Amino acid sequence: MATSVVLQKVEKRYGAMDVIHGIDLTIDPGEFVVFVGPSGCGKSTLLRMIAGLEEISGGGLLLDNERMNEVAPAKRGIAMVFQSYALYPHMSVYKNLAFGLETAGYKKADIQPKVKRAAEILQIEKLLERKPKALSGGQRQRVAIGRAIVREPRIFLFDEPLSNLDAELRVQMRVEISRLHRSLGNTMIYVTHDQVEAMTMADKIVVLNSGRIEQVGAPLDLYNNPANRFVAGFIGSPKMNFLKARIEQVGETETSIHVCGNSVRLPRRLKGGAGEEVTFGIRPEHLSLAEGAITLSTVNVDLVENLGGATMLYTTTPDNQLLTVALDGQQKVAPGANVKASFDPARCHVFDAAGKTI
Structure with a gap:
């Protein structure tokens, strides 16, 4: 079942430096939301706060109306896909997909159908016996996404997952991630600095600048009715x-x-x-x-x-x-x-x- 995400006046500070300034945001169950903005705007920090990898300095994070600020990352029901694939090089694709479930104490009979399902969704069934070094960049990213799928999370978080791929593969993977969202129906939050990715994938875009939200809306709403010059200049290619x-x-x-x-x-x-x-x-x-x-x-x-x-x-x-x-x-x-x-x-x-x- 898809999960709602609510940020209430969320803040992040490192010592005396404020980097996230009281963000309010509601993400509906099953939405594909993209955080977009220039480098240093706070989008990855915000994602890591939702995951529990960064402490929330102020405000509240609610998942399905349950406060999560003090809940450990492993207990939030969230799976995260990073820019780096972070695969175990000595393990086969199957073992990479299964490893997290094995360490969580799942039985072998329960792991096998989960891995099989993820492999089918991502069309990597024929790669299960290969090691990561024998895979292309796109195939490695599919394995990294598959490792998230097998955990059957409430929410998927993607932190610039396509940055290491060439242009053609990025287009292909955009299509595949969008297809994945349609088939699974989970809530997904995706971070990118690439506004083309945001426009083509998102149900809702959150434009961030210097730790603040500039505008939230559907891609074409932001394109046609930007709230300010920053959004107008950031959304759309070529630039306004x-x-x-x-x-x-x-x-x-x-x-x-x-x-x-x-x-x-x-x-x-x-x-x-x-x-x-x-x-x-x-x-x-x-x-x-x-x-x-x-x-x-x-x-x-x-x-x-x-x-x-x-x-x-x-x-x-x-x-x-x-x-x-x-x-x-x-x-x-x-x-x-x-x-x-x-x-x-x-x-x-x-x-x-x-x-x-x-």
């Missing part, structure tokens, strides 16, 4: 464009802003006042060269990347700001050309001086 701008006039149903040397009308009322300095945000994929849309600016093309399925333009605006434009398909645009970058005003974002969406 940020341009210096100024509010010119605020009406009842529209706002005029000055950006890239032009006056642009947005069909909504912004919270700021005339003369206020703001940041205009637009994703590269929401820009086009199409006639008829609102022109943001005429830009100079510095570099063209032809990717086959898409064309990336790296450009400079008349006021020397950098603007990336992502176009569908194969476009014939030459470096040095001047083009009109247009946009749909419903897809842009505006942030105040503090970085908050307005």
Whole structure:
């Protein structure tokens, strides 16, 4: 049965240094939740606190409404998969999968079906007699995940499990972990700095920054409605464009802003006042060269990347700001050309001086 996880004002400090600042979070039973953020934001520390590998300095951790702060890691019903595979090199795959159950006192007759089931789920039945050195990186990671599955935990915790794999294997393992979640239905918490992993795998994303939660929501909610500039810049690939701008006039149903040397009308009322300095945000994929849309600016093309399925333009605006434009398909645009970058005003974002969406 899937387990709920509740963090109540959770804090972590090392001596006088606070690293986790009063985090409140609810994870529903069976959810796949991804902690994402830059290096040093506290995501792995938070995961280790849930596992019991780090002491909670303040606040409470509840699993199915039961306080866990003082409960030993082994008694929390949690299995953790690390970035390093941490397999025993002298043991076969079967022994690696079975070892934890053996040390916990399980009988051989009970261990065998658990190992068999995990091997079937991960499609490693033919590898059970091999040693880790005879496995590829992806196969080793499957064994590490299988070692977690055999314990039949309440919650799976993943700490950047794909970081050691090459790009192709990472994509494959993302699919396999997502499939695993669907088949088992357990609550899973996954830590990564890779926002593409977060977007493609999560039911819910928790964006962390300097030990605080910036925003929690479904992947497309964060993509379409970022709460602030930090989330807007972290979620989405390629990164959102940020341009210096100024509010010119605020009406009842529209706002005029000055950006890239032009006056642009947005069909909504912004919270700021005339003369206020703001940041205009637009994703590269929401820009086009199409006639008829609102022109943001005429830009100079510095570099063209032809990717086959898409064309990336790296450009400079008349006021020397950098603007990336992502176009569908194969476009014939030459470096040095001047083009009109247009946009749909419903897809842009505006942030105040503090970085908050307005």
